[in-house]
Amino acid sequence: MSPIINTPTPVETNTDFEVRSLDAMCVNDSHLVEPWYHNIKYALIGILFGITFIKAEIVSWFRIQEMFRFQSFHMYGVIGVAVVVGAISIQIIKRFKIKTMYGEAIELHDKTFNRGQIYGALLFGFGWAITGACPGPLFAQIGAGFLAIGVTLLSAIAGTWVYGYFRARLPH
Amino acid sequence: MRILNHSVMLQFLSQPWHWSVAGVLIGLTVPTLLLLGNRVFGISSNLRHICAACIPANIPFFKYDWKKEAWNLFFIGGAILGAVIAANFLKDPAPFQVAAATQRDLQALGVQDFSAMMPSDLFGVDQIFTIKGLIFMVFGGFLIGFGTRYGGGCTSGHAISGLSNLQFPSLIATISFMAGGFLMTHFGLPLLFKLF
Numbered sequence: 001m002s003p004i005i006n007t008p009t010p011v012e013t014n015t016d017f018e019v020r021s022l023d024a025m026c027v028n029d030s031h032l033v034e035p036w037y038h039n040i041k042y043a044l045i046g047i048l049f050g051i052t053f054i055k056a057e058i059v060s061w062f063r064i065q066e067m068f069r070f071q072s073f074h075m076y077g078v079i080g081v082a083v084v085v086g087a088i089s090i091q092i093i094k095r096f097k098i099k100t101m102y103g104e105a106i107e108l109h110d111k112t113f114n115r116g117q118i119y120g121a122l123l124f125g126f127g128w129a130i131t132g133a134c135p136g137p138l139f140a141q142i143g144a145g146f147l148a149i150g151v152t153l154l155s156a157i158a159g160t161w162v163y164g165y166f167r168a169r170l171p172h
Numbered sequence: 173m174r175i176l177n178h179s180v181m182l183q184f185l186s187q188p189w190h191w192s193v194a195g196v197l198i199g200l201t202v203p204t205l206l207l208l209g210n211r212v213f214g215i216s217s218n219l220r221h222i223c224a225a226c227i228p229a230n231i232p233f234f235k236y237d238w239k240k241e242a243w244n245l246f247f248i249g250g251a252i253l254g255a256v257i258a259a260n261f262l263k264d265p266a267p268f269q270v271a272a273a274t275q276r277d278l279q280a281l282g283v284q285d286f287s288a289m290m291p292s293d294l295f296g297v298d299q300i301f302t303i304k305g306l307i308f309m310v311f312g313g314f315l316i317g318f319g320t321r322y323g324g325g326c327t328s329g330h331a332i333s334g335l336s337n338l339q340f341p342s343l344i345a346t347i348s349f350m351a352g353g354f355l356m357t358h359f360g361l362p363l364l365f366k367l368f
Contacts, residue, residue, distance in 0.1 A: 046250020056194030058271020081195020095249030120322025127315025143255025159317025
């Protein structure tokens with residue numbers, strides 16, 4: 001649990017893995033130490049992702065309302081197809097033991113259940129229906145010119161911070 | 173001829189994309205991030221990284237090397253840029269469509285603007301300092317940030333990454349946030365709309 005702050009290690013030993021993976025879904029499993037500009041490739045994928053979010057109108061408050069009112073298939077189609085494509089891809093990666101472009105083995109960790117996944121997800125669902133945004137669309141809405149959503153984003157950051165502050169006292 | 177093809181393609185890309193196209197592209201994000209460097213697709217973690225980078229305040233939950241997760245901040249930075257590109261250069265000239273039944277329901281609640289992806293009477297800049305802004309931006313945003321971290325992920329981390337990897341906790345979380353959305357839409361919003 002010892003925090004590693006500003007201490008560059010030659011090889012990542014994942015000593016703070018527990019802290020990072022407690023409930024974070026994105027755990028960086030690469031053991032490589034890469035120069036910062038290697039991150040540009042993720043920005044390029046992000047650009048394509050952002051364009052998709054806008055052009056498929058996933059960022060629209062109305063599309064989310066249509067979904068929660070069962071009045072359009074659109075969002076169910078997007079999420080359903082994404083899960084199927086993702087699942088097939090992961091099965092192929094596992095079956096053929098495909099490695100990353102740097103030759104590292106791909107690591108996928110199983111998640112452990114805790115009650116926070118029910119309580120927290122319920123609260124997130126409330127927020128999703130109110131704002132019409134999950135975290136990805138929150139960023140994309142601002143890029144699309146809905147500048148007031150900057151307030152929503154700041155409040156979401158504050159929400160995450162408050163969770164971190166009270167984490168030990170919440171039921172998990 | 174080249175110019176013609178170019179404009180035909182732009183026109184094609186400017187239409188609203190079909191759900192299957194978006195689904196395939198978003199689904200492919202999962203293996204792409206894995207193959208590029210063992211990265212697991214999940215966006216709400218960025219909110220935590222921003223806390224860790226800007227306001228860790230000695231809270232153990234924010235004391236980790238967020239710089240190692242900088243790839244995700246680059247990813248979301250790219251997504252903002254992609255949204256700028258799509259909204260400015262791939263803009264659909266046709267009017268925005270909302271399902272007739274949804275429009276009727278929302279009109280009954282009091283929503284007036286159906287001309288764009290976000291109703292300006294709820295999410296316009298002029299609403300920031302109103303009771304609507306407090307409900308739809310501040311309160312709603314807080315629930316997103318608090319709930320996703322408490323629940324351990326959002327639509328990307330649980331519904332897409334987690335379900336793709338057949339994770340049972342992600343199924344529970346996905347069912348829970350869908351349930352939360354239904355409850356808020358059908359029982360919460362009618363009350364919230366009475367507050368202003």
